[in-house]
Amino acid sequence: MFGLLLRAFQSYVCTTFGPRPWGQVLTQVGFMGEGFEPLLPYDRPLFDRVLATAAEILERPVETVLEDLGTHIVTNPAYPAPRRLLRFGGATYGDFLLSLEELPDRARLALPEAALPPVMLEETGPSQYVLSCPLALPALGHVLTGILRAMADDYGALVVIEPEPLPDPGVALSIRLHEPEFAAGRSFRLAPRDAAHG
Template identity: 40%
Template structure:
């Protein structure tokens, strides 16, 4: 599992900050890769903390940037967009994220989420709050708001993330179809 996370971290750092930072972090975390029992979150936190120190950025922001970067990977974006017809629906279905993640990566350990909706606010509450997961999820939500064309304010408060949706049709969202154009053409 840590090899997969290591690969994702290297790709994120190389594409976002350049290959030099990715190599620096890879060299620094070689010892950690040899420890298969190290939990995924601790492994990722160690690598992102080194990268954050290198670029003088808080580790929480690195996790948020990682979450946003993940949504630009088209298969992940498509799975997330499949979760809801609009941004509000997407937020309400995030409760299913841990189960869906478990189907693909059983050892990832995405914390359980409870969703509470109040008027234009949606709370994403974690059973066991973890700052790494909170900020990663915050990055995913921020990026998906852009993808749907929604304007919102996102903040971490106590055990959860509060999303205040100001306008769910603020801008034109990215185009989304259930099947990619190449696949759709081949099926016609």
Template identity: 50%
Template sequence: MQGLMLRSMQAYLRGTFGAEVWAAVVREATLPVDGFEPMLRYGDGMADRVAQAAAQVLNRPADVLWEDLGTHLVTNPRHEGVRRLLRFGGVGFTDFLYSLEELPDRARLALPDLQVPDLVLQEVGPDRFCLTCKFPIAGATRILGGVVMAMADDYGALVVIDYVASETIRIDVPEIRHTTGRRFDLAMPGA
């Protein structure tokens, strides 16, 4: 997961802000390499170190960068696979939220040695959920927040999210069918 997060962050920063910004982040974080491989393992703390460096270079909070990365993973056509895998979670947004608890097991089915955050969803009130995310990387909760926001949009739901604790997101769903959302075909495009 570390490798995936680092590689995604690298692709996001390079794609959005340019190669020079990424080079500056590499310098700022004094990285031993100039890029990350998604399928390789990196030490704990590396991802947060890169995020801190990016925050320094871009002069915006690391939390915001992580959250933007989450949104980017779902909405960018280059990562269409991420959106598709998440959409398999359910027909509607609520189904999707519940499917998040299954996500670690699903991910391990594809990559048995993948370290995945522990996700627990609680329905705490009418149209109100709390999602907790336990993972050694501080940015994981923020990525998840960005992903949930973008997926709500994908399903056509209107949601408000709040980071109520370092590992907890509160999700309010005032309108489950706000728009028609994006189309989802079961058949994989182009395969």
């Protein structure tokens, strides 16, 4: 889990700001390796340290860095897998939102050790939802916001996503779907590009 996050974070910092600041982050954190491996286990304190150090070096609030990370995960053209796998959630943004409850199970199917916290989607009114992950780290809420906003662009939907106050720790977001088909969105084909003749 933290391997995937750290690797995505590395990709985000290197692509957006270049390898130099990333090198500075690794040095200041005291990480001796060249970079993080998505399938290797790392612990949460390391992720927290990398995040805090990067926010300091990039001179951005941690929340902004995390949300940009979420956007990067969906929009990075060099690594289209996350966006494609999320698009399997449904043909419309509404269907995609409904599919998020299945996301932890889908992830586990592909990678048995992937332990995503449970996700719940509640429809609180017409085109109005509350997405909650009671067990998620608060940091994940910002990443999730970035992912959901980028996916809305991908579907061409017009949404407003805001943090929802929670009595307990965890993450909750309020999502208002203003226009499911506001813009054209990006095309999505079920078959990956290189499999058409496979």
